Amino acid sequence: MKIASWNVNSLNVRLPHLEQWLRDAQPDVVGIQETKLEDARFPDTALAALGYRTVFAGQKTYNGVALLARDRALDDVQIGIPGFEDEQKRVIAATIDGVRVINLYVVNGQDVGTDKYAYKLRWLAAVHDWVQRELAAHPKLVVLGDFNIAPDDRDVHDPAVWNDGHILTSTAERDALRGLLGLGLHDAFRLHHDDAGVFSWWDYRQAGFRRDLGLRIDLTLVSDALRDQAVASGIDREPRTWERPSDHAPAWVTLSD
DNA sequence: ATGGTCGCTACGCGA
Numbered sequence: 001m002k003i004a005s006w007n008v009n010s011l012n013v014r015l016p017h018l019e020q021w022l023r024d025a026q027p028d029v030v031g032i033q034e035t036k037l038e039d040a041r042f043p044d045t046a047l048a049a050l051g052y053r054t055v056f057a058g059q060k061t062y063n064g065v066a067l068l069a070r071d072r073a074l075d076d077v078q079i080g081i082p083g084f085e086d087e088q089k090r091v092i093a094a095t096i097d098g099v100r101v102i103n104l105y106v107v108n109g110q111d112v113g114t115d116k117y118a119y120k121l122r123w124l125a126a127v128h129d130w131v132q133r134e135l136a137a138h139p140k141l142v143v144l145g146d147f148n149i150a151p152d153d154r155d156v157h158d159p160a161v162w163n164d165g166h167i168l169t170s171t172a173e174r175d176a177l178r179g180l181l182g183l184g185l186h187d188a189f190r191l192h193h194d195d196a197g198v199f200s201w202w203d204y205r206q207a208g209f210r211r212d213l214g215l216r217i218d219l220t221l222v223s224d225a226l227r228d229q230a231v232a233s234g235i236d237r238e239p240r241t242w243e244r245p246s247d248h249a250p251a252w253v254t255l256s257d
Numbered sequence: 258a259t260g261g262t263c264g265c266t267a268c269g270c271g272a
Contacts (some may be wrong), residue, residue: 009272010264016260034272036264061265063271108272116271148272205261247263247272 001097001255003029005144005218006239007105007201007248011035012245013066015043021239022050027252028070029096031103033146035064042066057089063173065092065103065145072096084126091127093134099226099255100138104145112170120148124176132183139225143185146201146248147219149173151187154196155216168217185221188233188253200235201248209240210248218251229255 004027011032012124020073022030032234035042035057044054051070057079058064066073074094081091090105104127109120135141150169156162162169181187189198199214222230233253240249 034264039272062270110271203261204263208262244263 001029001099001257002027002252003101003142003144003220003255004250004252005031005033005103005146005220006250007033007146007218007246008009009034009036009246011037011043011066012041013244014137014201015046017239017242017245019046019050020242021236021250022047022052022068023024024238025031025250027253028072029101030068030250031092031101032066032068033064033105034105035066036061037064055092056095057092059089063105064146065089065105066103067092067094067096067103069094069096081123081126081130084123084130085088088125090101090155095138098140100134100141102134102141102143102145104143104147106146106148108148109167109173111167112165117167121172124173128176128179128183131185133179135183135223139209139223140252141185141223143180143221144219145207148216148219149177149221150215151177151190151194154194155199155215157197157199157215160213168215170238181221186222186224186230188222189216189221189235189251190235191222191227191230198235200251201247202240203214204247218248221253222251226255231256
């Protein structure tokens with residue numbers, strides 16, 4: 001089962017890219033972030049034509065998440081973090097073929113020390129507690145999404161800039177991610193690759209992609225129980241080369257049967 | 258340090 005995460009930065013604009021990439025990459029499960037669509041406008045019919053069932057939680061203008069599953073049911077759908085009041089649609093989870101999949105659009109946080117940064121840390125703490133409970137109930141767990149955190153210096157193009165005081169790489173953010181991993185999760189990409197300089201996001205500004213000024217912030221985490229089944233992983237740079245692209249590339253992991 | 262580019266929406270906000 002190939003499971004992927006992609007921040008599409010407006011599904012309205014990026015639907016043709018998503019359709020093309022689904023045909024190319026043939027994922028079985030996809031977590032989408034930043035759909036920026038109200039549910040009434042979600043393109044479930046277009047995705048069904050490619051064989052994908054969908055569940056989604058959207059809002060106008062900002063945020064919005066979805067899960068796609070090819071020829072498989074999406075059961076026990078959960079929208080939002082249980083017990084955490086949040087108007088922003090950033091979380092959707094479902095069980096697919098006995099694997100619990102949690103799709104996260106983690107708060108960006110703007111800048112260290114801002115209100116949005118405090119919200120990011122509160123939000124991550126709520127995710128931590130919820131994932132702990134989910135792991136107890138579902139040992140076969142995948143947590144994927146746009147984490148808006150680069151795990152370590154290998155995951156940034158310039159560690160001098162992206163340092164312990166910078167948003168997306170600050171100590172508190174990385175500690176929160178480490179805490180999540182400490183529950184019994186593994187960054188699937190790092191099970192198969194230890195090289196630096198493989199990125200999933202490049203700023204639209206300053207020709208970030210052309211100059212490869214990127215970060216790896218789109219992650220697929222697999223639980224201890226799935227670790228041995230995670231046989232391959234990667235990031236598909238190609239959609240980032242297409243015309244009018246998302247600023248993120250898809251990240252994926254393949255689980256053996 | 259600032260501003261650069263997108264998407265949404267209609268101007269500034271969020272990323």
